[in-house]
Amino acid sequence: MKKVGIIGAGKIGGSLLLRLAESGGFDLGVSDIHPEQLRLFEDVGVRTTSSNRELAEWSDLVIVAVKPWDVAEVMQEMSPAFDGTDKAVASVAAGVTITSIVEKLPEGTAVLRVMPNVCASVGLGSAVVTANEAGRATLPVVMDIFRHVGDVLELPERLFDAATALHGSGPAYVALFADALVQAGVREGIPRDVARRLVVGTIGGTAVLLKERSAHQVRDEVMTPGGTTAAAFVAMEKAGFVAAVYDGIEAATERARSLGG
Numbered sequence: 001m002k003k004v005g006i007i008g009a010g011k012i013g014g015s016l017l018l019r020l021a022e023s024g025g026f027d028l029g030v031s032d033i034h035p036e037q038l039r040l041f042e043d044v045g046v047r048t049t050s051s052n053r054e055l056a057e058w059s060d061l062v063i064v065a066v067k068p069w070d071v072a073e074v075m076q077e078m079s080p081a082f083d084g085t086d087k088a089v090a091s092v093a094a095g096v097t098i099t100s101i102v103e104k105l106p107e108g109t110a111v112l113r114v115m116p117n118v119c120a121s122v123g124l125g126s127a128v129v130t131a132n133e134a135g136r137a138t139l140p141v142v143m144d145i146f147r148h149v150g151d152v153l154e155l156p157e158r159l160f161d162a163a164t165a166l167h168g169s170g171p172a173y174v175a176l177f178a179d180a181l182v183q184a185g186v187r188e189g190i191p192r193d194v195a196r197r198l199v200v201g202t203i204g205g206t207a208v209l210l211k212e213r214s215a216h217q218v219r220d221e222v223m224t225p226g227g228t229t230a231a232a233f234v235a236m237e238k239a240g241f242v243a244a245v246y247d248g249i250e251a252a253t254e255r256a257r258s259l260g261g
């Protein structure tokens with residue numbers, strides 16, 4: 001069994017750890033600068049330490065799940081543990097390129113990038129994966145790990161910033177839309193708890209429909225010519241709904257690019 005160490009027990013690292021621990025198929029370790037954040041993982045049989053270097057020495061694969069601006073320091077700290085070994089490192093950080101990670105580690109280190117999303121915490125995540133040449137042999141292992149928390153695809157690194165904008169940040173856009181729908185329902189007089197239940201059910205149900213058919217098909221099934229949905233579409237499009245989505249994804253892609261280096 002491969003030893004998998006996760007650095008950063010936050011929203012992504014922590015939820016990944018809990019689900020991997022539940023599956024029982026991995027030898028797991030974790031480090032974080034907040035020791036109080038590690039107790040929860042001790043209880044589910046995960047090895048814990050506050051030393052990133054110690055965790056890297058123990059691990060066959062290290063998954064770095066700290067904020068993008070903390071990645072360089074973590075790589076530098078771990079670097080000696082990679083010397084003369086075939087350990088691999090996978091980063092889930094937005095924007096941080098494989099080239100910038102390779103610079104901090106011994107030559108020839110296997111480096112992978114993963115862009116997951118927070119839906120991994122309920123086992124319904126989406127993730128894309130890529131690797132440098134040395135990291136290609138570890139791709140199946142990393143894909144298997146993220147398959148434990150959702151769907152996984154391989155994607156060229158040049159598209160990672162766009163994917164970060166699309167599905168990495170995606171749950172927040174859906175939450176924004178859900179909140180707007182709930183508020184709109186309340187504005188029309190529907191009790192808040194009823195509006196919330198209707199909206200959550202509609203989003204969940206539509207997600208299932210969209211797995212079976214295209215967005216256009218779903219739209220056409222709902223939209224009777226001259227009906228209520230058609231009236232809503234005209235108003236939403238006039239208000240720039242679709243253009244706002246394009247602008248948002250473009251802004252997030254640019255922001256991910258600017259985090260690189």
Ligand SMILES: NC(=O)c1ccc[n+]([C@@H]2O[C@H](COP(=O)([O-])OP(=O)(O)OC[C@H]3O[C@@H](n4cnc5c(N)ncnc54)[C@H](OP(=O)(O)O)[C@@H]3O)[C@@H](O)[C@H]2O)c1
Pocket residue numbers: 007008009010011012013031032033034037052065066067068070073074092093094115116117118168169
């Ligand atoms: N959250 C998402 O939806 C999402 C989606 C896709 C990708 N990502 C990527 O995933 C990464 C982690 O995001 P997150 O939202 O999980 O962050 P998070 O909740 O802040 O978790 C990161 C954890 O690592 C700790 N940490 C900071 N520096 C460290 C160090 N040097 N050594 C060990 N631990 C350290 C943090 O402590 P402090 O809080 O004190 O910094 C925190 O406990 C980011 O790079 C992000 O781009 C996140």
